[in-house]
Amino acid sequence: MEADEYVTVAPHPALRRYVRRLQGYREFSATPLRRLQAPVGSCALILGFGGPLRLHGPAGPAAPRAFLAGMQTAAVHTEFRGHQHGVQVDLTPLGVFVLLGRPTAELTGAVPALDELDDPGLAALPDRLAAEPDWPARFAHVEAFLAGRLLADTARAPDPEVTWAWRALVRRAGLVGIAELAAETGWSRRHLLDRFRAQVGLAPKTAARVLRFERAAGLVVGGGPFGAPGPRHDLATVAVECGYADQAHLTREFRALAGVTPSAYRCAFVQAMPVADS
CATH class of the missing domain: 2.60.120.10 (Jelly Rolls)
Structure with a gap:
């Protein structure tokens, strides 16, 4: 085998x-x-x-x-x-x-x-x-x-404004307000919402929520994106660093997006995580 x-x-x-x-x-x-x-x-x-x-x-x-x-x-x-x-x-x-x-x-x-x-x-x-x-x-x-x-010349490129807004959300792990994104693009909030949702798949506020959760999940399990090694943080620290109101808010988000508590998520991740070569 x-x-x-x-x-x-x-x-x-x-x-x-x-x-x-x-x-x-x-x-x-x-x-x-x-x-x-x-x-x-x-x-x-x-x-x-x-x-x-x-x-x-x-x-x-x-x-x-x-x-x-x-x-x-x-x-x-x-x-x-x-x-x-x-x-x-x-x-x-x-x-x-x-x-x-x-x-x-x-x-x-x-x-x-x-x-x-x-x-x-x-x-x-x-x-x-x-x-x-x-x-x-x-x-x-x-x-x-x-x-x-x-990379083809004929490829259908996303709007530059949507690209900028998405990268801003990624760079700040979701901790940026939608009004700020709209102001920087020069679009109305409604127009940004419609174009962003069509090309990203989620509304800006929902995308920010997912990106914030992704960062929090990485800190909870003790790693960065895709399981890269890193320090494990206690839940209260994760809540503060990721912009949640408190640890209870963090736990509610884990239940809503992952279906489990942060501690249960950590256990599931450790048990299922493969060891990857680079």
């Missing part, structure tokens, strides 16, 4: 405005392995060429092999038994907007299989990756595909 394998790489610099990371994975579990996937500020493109991955979330149960998860505001549980093998690409919501050339809001809360997206090139990508000999070749193939979509 081959050992589980996780290989994580940073995307090519030209792709980093739209791609957060790439990870190759190969794993096996003789018994059902279930993981909690809480909302984050990115969309997971799963290019699986192993067995199906069972999904349980607000969109209902599904068992795709390859799929694209839109922006989420509630937890999704994944479960598999047997072999899992593939590449995960974590895209910014604006990356999804450019990749598909249509409003990201259409995918909010959804996890469609790739063959449901009316995109033959994207749907064929998992099988093409399976034919590659190793991880470097697969990553190169994925990046070439993404560059052809995301």
Whole structure:
């Protein structure tokens, strides 16, 4: 039996405005392995060429092999038994907007299989990756595909104002007021809300909430984005640093967005977290 394998790489610099990371994975579990996937500020493109991955979330149960998860505001549980093998690409919501050339809001809360997206090139990508000999070749193939979509002269670019507002929210982990965003873009709050929601998938206030939660979750489990090592903080400190009114407010947000308390989230994360190479 081959050992589980996780290989994580940073995307090519030209792709980093739209791609957060790439990870190759190969794993096996003789018994059902279930993981909690809480909302984050990115969309997971799963290019699986192993067995199906069972999904349980607000969109209902599904068992795709390859799929694209839109922006989420509630937890999704994944479960598999047997072999899992593939590449995960974590895209910014604006990356999804450019990749598909249509409003990201259409995918909010959804996890469609790739063959449901009316995109033959994207749907064929998992099988093409399976034919590659190793991880470097697969990553190169994925990046070439993404560059052809995301960096093409014909790509549908997001509004510069939406791009600025999204980056401001990411940079400040959601701790920026919507009135400030609107003032900086020169748009009315209503116009910003409409354009932002269409291209990011969430309204600015909701996106700020998810980004604030993502930072808090990283501090609770003792790591940064995607499980990068870091110090674990006590819950009262997390609440203060992330702008929550108090620890009770933090706990309410964890229950609302992850479905569990911060302590339960920490336990679930530690038990399910793979060790990734870089």
